[in-house]
Amino acid sequence: MPLPVAGHCALTPDGAHVLTAEATTDRLRSALTLTDSLAVAGLTATLRGYQLAGVQWLLDRDGGAVLADDMGLGKTLQAIALMLCHPKAAHLVICPTSVSANWAREIARHASGLRAVGDHDEAALGTVTVTTYARLRRDPDRLTGRLWGVVAFDEAQQIKNPRTLAYRTAKTISAHYRLAITGTPVENQLGDLWALGDLVRPGLLGTRRRFRDRYIVPIQRRGSPTAAHRLAAHTRDLVLRRTKTEVAPELPARHVIDVACAITSEQRRLYEAALAEAFDTGLGAGSARRTSVLALLTRLKQVCNHPAQVLGQDGPLTERSGKFDRLADMLDEIIDTGAGCLVFTQYTAMGRLLTADLADRHGLAVPFLHGGLRPANRDRIVDEFQSGKGPNVLVVSLRAAGFGLNLTRATSVIHYDRWWNPAVEDQASDRAHRIGQNQPVTIYTLRTAGTIEDHIATMHERKRGLADAALTGGEADLLALGDEELYGILRLGPEAAR
Amino acid sequence: MTREFGATAWGRAWLKQIEPVLITGAPDRDLPRARALARHAITDLTITGRRVTASITDRSHGQTLALDIPAWSGDEQRTVERALTSTGSLHAGDLPDRLATDLTAAGVRIAPRIEEIAAAGDTGRIERRHVLAVCYALVQRIDEEPVLAVRLRTPSETSPSTVKSSPAGLLALTDIDPKTFYLVPTVRDRRNAASR
Numbered sequence: 001m002p003l004p005v006a007g008h009c010a011l012t013p014d015g016a017h018v019l020t021a022e023a024t025t026d027r028l029r030s031a032l033t034l035t036d037s038l039a040v041a042g043l044t045a046t047l048r049g050y051q052l053a054g055v056q057w058l059l060d061r062d063g064g065a066v067l068a069d070d071m072g073l074g075k076t077l078q079a080i081a082l083m084l085c086h087p088k089a090a091h092l093v094i095c096p097t098s099v100s101a102n103w104a105r106e107i108a109r110h111a112s113g114l115r116a117v118g119d120h121d122e123a124a125l126g127t128v129t130v131t132t133y134a135r136l137r138r139d140p141d142r143l144t145g146r147l148w149g150v151v152a153f154d155e156a157q158q159i160k161n162p163r164t165l166a167y168r169t170a171k172t173i174s175a176h177y178r179l180a181i182t183g184t185p186v187e188n189q190l191g192d193l194w195a196l197g198d199l200v201r202p203g204l205l206g207t208r209r210r211f212r213d214r215y216i217v218p219i220q221r222r223g224s225p226t227a228a229h230r231l232a233a234h235t236r237d238l239v240l241r242r243t244k245t246e247v248a249p250e251l252p253a254r255h256v257i258d259v260a261c262a263i264t265s266e267q268r269r270l271y272e273a274a275l276a277e278a279f280d281t282g283l284g285a286g287s288a289r290r291t292s293v294l295a296l297l298t299r300l301k302q303v304c305n306h307p308a309q310v311l312g313q314d315g316p317l318t319e320r321s322g323k324f325d326r327l328a329d330m331l332d333e334i335i336d337t338g339a340g341c342l343v344f345t346q347y348t349a350m351g352r353l354l355t356a357d358l359a360d361r362h363g364l365a366v367p368f369l370h371g372g373l374r375p376a377n378r379d380r381i382v383d384e385f386q387s388g389k390g391p392n393v394l395v396v397s398l399r400a401a402g403f404g405l406n407l408t409r410a411t412s413v414i415h416y417d418r419w420w421n422p423a424v425e426d427q428a429s430d431r432a433h434r435i436g437q438n439q440p441v442t443i444y445t446l447r448t449a450g451t452i453e454d455h456i457a458t459m460h461e462r463k464r465g466l467a468d469a470a471l472t473g474g475e476a477d478l479l480a481l482g483d484e485e486l487y488g489i490l491r492l493g494p495e496a497a498r
Numbered sequence: 499m500t501r502e503f504g505a506t507a508w509g510r511a512w513l514k515q516i517e518p519v520l521i522t523g524a525p526d527r528d529l530p531r532a533r534a535l536a537r538h539a540i541t542d543l544t545i546t547g548r549r550v551t552a553s554i555t556d557r558s559h560g561q562t563l564a565l566d567i568p569a570w571s572g573d574e575q576r577t578v579e580r581a582l583t584s585t586g587s588l589h590a591g592d593l594p595d596r597l598a599t600d601l602t603a604a605g606v607r608i609a610p611r612i613e614e615i616a617a618a619g620d621t622g623r624i625e626r627r628h629v630l631a632v633c634y635a636l637v638q639r640i641d642e643e644p645v646l647a648v649r650l651r652t653p654s655e656t657s658p659s660t661v662k663s664s665p666a667g668l669l670a671l672t673d674i675d676p677k678t679f680y681l682v683p684t685v686r687d688r689r690n691a692a693s694r
Contacts, residue, residue, distance in 0.1 A: 212500055
C-alpha cells in the first residue's frame with residue numbers, strides 16, 4: 001500500500017530529511033521483528049518506542065557505540081536488550097561500585113534470558129558478569145583473557161582519561177560489541193568524546209593528536225562552524241543521545257525509578273556494629289525499648305546515607321557510601337545538562353554534606369532549603385531556582401517541603417533517603433510535579449541494597465494504593481516486633497553480602 | 499601544541515607558499531596583517547571546485563574575493579591518483595600527512611605559488627594582503643579537512659561529482675511538494691521517484 005508523504009513525514013535527526021515511504025515501512029517491520037526476537041530471547045520488559053529504536057540503532061552500528069541518553073530514559077534496559085540480541089555469548093558490565101547492585105537487579109527483573117554473576121563466578125553463555133572499574137584496575141587479566149559478547153562500560157566518563165590504567169586496560173578487553181554508556185553530553189567535551197569513541201570503535205575518530213588538530217582546536221579556539229558541522233556528521237554514527245524533552249510524549253507524566261546502590265565495606269562494618277551493639281546490650285522494654293529501637297533505626301539509616309553522617313565528620317566523602325557516589329554521578333550529569341533537580345533528605349547534617357560536596361567538586365553554591373531558614377531567605381532560594389538564576393540543583397529538607405513550595409523548574413526529583421510514610425515522599429515529589437509543570441517528572445528513590453532501606457521500600461510498595469488515612473508510621477510496625485523478628489528485618493540481606 | 503596555521507602537512511604545504519622559508523630582502527609586512535585579517539575579518543569562505551570565495555572587511559571596507567586555484571599538470575594528477583588508490587579508505591575528509599610528504603618527494607606541488615592564483619574582486623583593486631588573508635583562512639580549512647588540498651588542485655572534469663543527492667532511504671525536505679503532500683502517489687510518481 002503506497003503512503004502519501006504525510007504518512008511518513010517524521011523528521012530525521014539532521015532536521016533536513018524525512019524517511020521515504022519504503023524506509024519507513026522497512027523500519028516498522030524491523031522494529032516488529034526486533035520486538036518478537038527480544039521476547040523470544042527472554043526480555044520481560046516492554047520497551048518504549050524510543051528504547052526500541054535505540055536498540056535497533058545500536059545493533060546497526062558496526063561493533064560499538066556510545067549510548068548517551070539523558071538520565072532516566074532507560075540506558076541500562078537498552079543495554080540489556082542489546083545483550084539479548086547477542087545470544088551464545090557471555091557478556092560483561094564494568095561500572096562504578098555504586099551501581100553494580102542496580103545492574104544485577106535490572107537483569108533479574110527484565111531479562112529471564114540472562115543471569116547476572118559476580119567477579120568470581122564462572123562466565124558462561126547467557127551470563128552477565130557485573131564488575132567494577134576498581135576490579136578492572138586490580139585484576140585485569142580475568143577480564144582481558146577472553147572474548148565477550150557485549151562489553152558495556154557504564155558511567156564511561158569515569159574512564160575518559162586515555163592515560164589511565166583503567167582506560168588502557170578497558171581498551172584491551174575483546175568483545176563482539178563495545179558499548180559505552182554515559183548520561184553526560186559528551187559532545188560538549190570534545191576530548192572526552194574522542195576517548196569514548198576510541199574506546200568503543202578504535203580508529204573511527206583518527207588519532208588523538210589528529211582529532212585535536214582537526215576538531216578540538218578549530219572548534220574551541222576559533223569557533224569553526226565547518227569543523228563543528230563535520231564533527232557532528234561524523235559522530236552521528238557513533239553517539240546516540242536523546243534528551244528527556246525529545247522523548248517527552250513517550251514518557252509518563254510522573255515516573256518513579258528505584259535505584260539500588262551497593263553498600264561499601266565501611267558501611268557494612270558500621271551497620272553490623274550498630275546492630276550488634278543494640279542487640280547485645282538489649283533493647284529494653286516499654287518506653288525505654290521504644291527509644292532504643294528508634295535510636296537504632298536512625299543510626300542504621302544514617303549509616304546507609306554516609307559514614308561521615310553517622311560519625312559526625314565533614315569528610316572525606318567519596319568512595320565511602322554507595323548512595324553518595326551514585327548521587328554524585330547523577331548530579332554530575334544533571335549539572336552538565338542544566339535540567340532542574342531537587343534532592344530531598346530528611347537529615348540536615350546530610351543536606352550540608354551534599355551541598356559541601358557540590359561546592360567542592362563543581363564550585364557551585366547549591367542552596368539547602370530547610371525549616372530553619374527565615375521566610376525571606378526561603379522565598380529568595382525558591383525564586384532563584386524557579387527563575388533559573390540560581391544553580392539547577394536544590395537540596396531540600398524533606399520536612400521543609402510540605403508547605404506550598406512551587407519548584408516546577410525541576411524535572412528530576414531524587415530522594416536520598418527514605419521516609420517511613422510514602423505520602424510524605426509523594427508530597428515532596430509534588431513540589432515539582434504539580435500544576436504549571438509541562439515536562440515529565442522523573443522521581444528517583446535511592447536505597448542501599450540489603451539494608452533497612454529495602455524494608456522501607458517494600459513497605460512503601462505495600463502501602464501505596466491504600467487510602468492516606470490508612471497509613472500509619474512504619475516505625476510503629478517495627479516497635480511491635482520481638483527481638484528476633486526485628487533482627488531478621490534489620491540484618492544485612494544477601495544483596496549486601498561481601 | 500597545535501599550530502594555528504598549518505597543523506597538518508597539507509596545510510603546511512600551503513603555508514610554505516605564503517611564508518617562504520628562505521627570506522631574502524626586507525620582511526614581508528603584508529604577512530602579519532594578513533594573519534590578523536584571517537583571524538577576524540573573513541566571513542563566508544566557500545569552496546566550490548577550484549574556486550574559493552570569501553568576504554573580507556578591512557578598515558570598514560568590505561569586498562568579496564574569488565580566487566581560482568590552478569589545477570595540477572597531467573603528470574602531477576596521475577601521480578596523485580595512483581597514490582590515492584593505494585591509500586585506502588579515509589575517514590571524514592582526512593588524508594595522512596605521510597601522503598603529503600610522499601607526493602612532494604614525487605614532484606607534486608601540493609600548493610601553487612601565490613602568484614599563480616588568479617584573484618578577482620567585486621569592488622576596487624585587489625590588495626595582496628587580502629589574497630594572502632584568504633590563503634591563510636584556506637590553510638586552516640585544509641587543516642580541518644586535508645582532502646580539500648587535493649580537490650582544490652584537481653581538474654574539474656576528473657573531480658568527483660558535487661551534485662547533492664539525498665542518502666538512500668531519505669527524502670530531502672526541499673524535494674517535498676506541498677501540492678502532493680496528502681496524495682497517495684501513483685505508480686508513475688513512484689517510478690519517477692525511483693529513477694531520480
